[in-house]
Amino acid sequence: LAPGTSEPLQSWEEAHAFAEEHGLPVVIKAAFGGGGRGLKIVTREDGLDAVEDAFLSAGREAGEAFGRTECFVEKFLETPRHVEAQVLADTHGHVSVVGLRDCSTQRRFQKLVEEAPAPFLTTGQREQITEGARSICAAAGYVGAGTVEFIVAADGTVSFLEVNTRVQVEHPVTEVTSGVDIVAEQFRIAFGEELSWIAAGEPLDPASSGHAIEFRINAEDVANGFVPCPGTVTEFRVPTGPGIRVDAGVVSGSTIPGFYDSMLGKLIVWGPTRDVALRRARAALDEFVITGVRTVLPFHRDHVRAPEFTAVASDGSAGEFGVYTDWVDSHYVPGAATGGDIEDAYIERTEISVEIDGRLHRVGIPAGVLGSVVSGAGAGSAAPVASEASAASAVSGTPVTSPFDGTVVEWKVDDGAQVSKGDTVVAIEAMKMERAVTAPADGVLHITLNAGDHAARGAVLGAVE
Incomplete structure (x- = not known):
C-alpha cells in the first residue's frame, strides 16, 4: 500500500498535516466515491495551500454523487499505470481471475479507454496481481463478480488500490477475450451453482484469446477541457464490422440531462492481436457518428493514433508506451495525433450530391452554410441561439x-x-x-x-x- 490514512479525515487541517509530513504530491480520495468523483490531486506546483480547497471540493463532489462526504488522503504515486483483475467467486470456494485489464487512459481519474489482457507487464507483475487479487477475495470470503485494482508505478512497484464489489463498466473487454459472460455468471453464482467452466471440468482461470479495447463514449467537449455537454442526441449511428460491439444507453432523439454521469455508451473492439485491434478501432471510431451533443469521439480518434498509446518495442515490451493515469490531464494536446482541429471535428455537416464533370460526388457542408436553402428544401428552420x-x-x-x-x-x-x-x-x-x-x-x-x-x-x- 502507498502511505495513507487508515480512517476518513475529520477536517482539511488533517489532510494538510499529512501533506506536510509525507510531502507533495498527495491524493484526496472520497471514502464512498468512485469513477473519479471525489478524487483530487495536490501537486508540488499547487503547494500546501491548495490542500484545503482540494479537500472541500472532493467532499462536495462525493456528496453530490454518493451522498457521503468523508475523505482519505494518500501519497500520490507519480506516472502510475492502473491495472485491475476481474474476479468471479462462487459459493463452492472457487475464486477465478477471469483476466487482467489496463485502464490507464483516464481524465480527471475517470477511465476513458480500457484494454484486455493488460499489456506490457512482466511475468512477475502479472502473477503478483493475479494471485494478489485471488488471495484478497478468498480471505474475505468474497462471492460474486468483483474487480481488484492495483497501481503499477514507474519503477515497477505494484501497490493495491481497492476492490470494486460489482460488475464494472469495462467488463466487456474481459468478456470478449475470455469467452465468459460475466453477468450470466453472476446469476449462476446467485443461484448457488458453480462457475460454468469449472462445472465443465476446465481450469480455474479461463485462457485469454486475442486483444480487446473499450472506448467510453461520453457527452463531453474535448476542445474545452472535457466539460460535460448535456443536450439532445440528434443522430446516433454506430459502426459495424468484424470484432465490433457497441453497448449503448441512447438512440437518436435521446435527451441527455445534466444530472447524471456523462456516458452514452461503449465501443468494444476485438482483434487477434493488439495491433489488429488498434487498426479496427481506428476504422470504427472514424465511422461512429453522434450529433446534437459534443462527445469524446475526437479524443478517441486522436488516442488510437498517439505514439504514447500505440508504440511498442520490437520485442513486444512496452517500448515507448507512455500512458499513465493523469497523462491525459497533463500531456494530451487535442488534435496532436490526427493533425486536425478538434473544434472543427464538432461542426455538424449536411451531405449533398454535386455533379462535377458528369460524375456524382457526395460533399459534406457545415449545416449553417446552407442556411435558408436547406430550410426552403423542407429541412425546417432552427430557433436562433444566443452566442x-x-x-x-x-x-x-x-x-x-x-x-x-x-x-x-x-x-x-x-x-x-x-x-x-x-x-x-x-x-x-x-x-x-x-x-x-x-x-x-x-x-x-x-x-x-x-x-x-x-x-x-x-x-x-x-x-x-
Whole structure:
C-alpha cells in the first residue's frame, strides 16, 4: 500500500498535516466515491495551500454523487499505470481471475479507454496481481463478480488500490477475450451453482484469446477541457464490422440531462492481436457518428493514433508506451495525433450530391452554410441561439462565463474583491463533476449569479472591471 490514512479525515487541517509530513504530491480520495468523483490531486506546483480547497471540493463532489462526504488522503504515486483483475467467486470456494485489464487512459481519474489482457507487464507483475487479487477475495470470503485494482508505478512497484464489489463498466473487454459472460455468471453464482467452466471440468482461470479495447463514449467537449455537454442526441449511428460491439444507453432523439454521469455508451473492439485491434478501432471510431451533443469521439480518434498509446518495442515490451493515469490531464494536446482541429471535428455537416464533370460526388457542408436553402428544401428552420459573445456584451467589464450547462457551486472570492487574471473565482458542477472557473482579467469582481443558481453554457456568472 502507498502511505495513507487508515480512517476518513475529520477536517482539511488533517489532510494538510499529512501533506506536510509525507510531502507533495498527495491524493484526496472520497471514502464512498468512485469513477473519479471525489478524487483530487495536490501537486508540488499547487503547494500546501491548495490542500484545503482540494479537500472541500472532493467532499462536495462525493456528496453530490454518493451522498457521503468523508475523505482519505494518500501519497500520490507519480506516472502510475492502473491495472485491475476481474474476479468471479462462487459459493463452492472457487475464486477465478477471469483476466487482467489496463485502464490507464483516464481524465480527471475517470477511465476513458480500457484494454484486455493488460499489456506490457512482466511475468512477475502479472502473477503478483493475479494471485494478489485471488488471495484478497478468498480471505474475505468474497462471492460474486468483483474487480481488484492495483497501481503499477514507474519503477515497477505494484501497490493495491481497492476492490470494486460489482460488475464494472469495462467488463466487456474481459468478456470478449475470455469467452465468459460475466453477468450470466453472476446469476449462476446467485443461484448457488458453480462457475460454468469449472462445472465443465476446465481450469480455474479461463485462457485469454486475442486483444480487446473499450472506448467510453461520453457527452463531453474535448476542445474545452472535457466539460460535460448535456443536450439532445440528434443522430446516433454506430459502426459495424468484424470484432465490433457497441453497448449503448441512447438512440437518436435521446435527451441527455445534466444530472447524471456523462456516458452514452461503449465501443468494444476485438482483434487477434493488439495491433489488429488498434487498426479496427481506428476504422470504427472514424465511422461512429453522434450529433446534437459534443462527445469524446475526437479524443478517441486522436488516442488510437498517439505514439504514447500505440508504440511498442520490437520485442513486444512496452517500448515507448507512455500512458499513465493523469497523462491525459497533463500531456494530451487535442488534435496532436490526427493533425486536425478538434473544434472543427464538432461542426455538424449536411451531405449533398454535386455533379462535377458528369460524375456524382457526395460533399459534406457545415449545416449553417446552407442556411435558408436547406430550410426552403423542407429541412425546417432552427430557433436562433444566443452566442456567448452576445450574452457577454450585456455586461460591463470582462465577463466570467460558464464553460458548460451546470450549477454554480461556490464563489471562492467575495463580490467586490480584487482578483488577478488566472485566479480561481467560482466552481461549476454538472454531471457530478466540478470545474473551476478563473478570472479572465485583473480587476474587481462583480457577481451576477449566486451559489445554487443554474447557468447555461456561456452564461455570464459575473464580470471583472
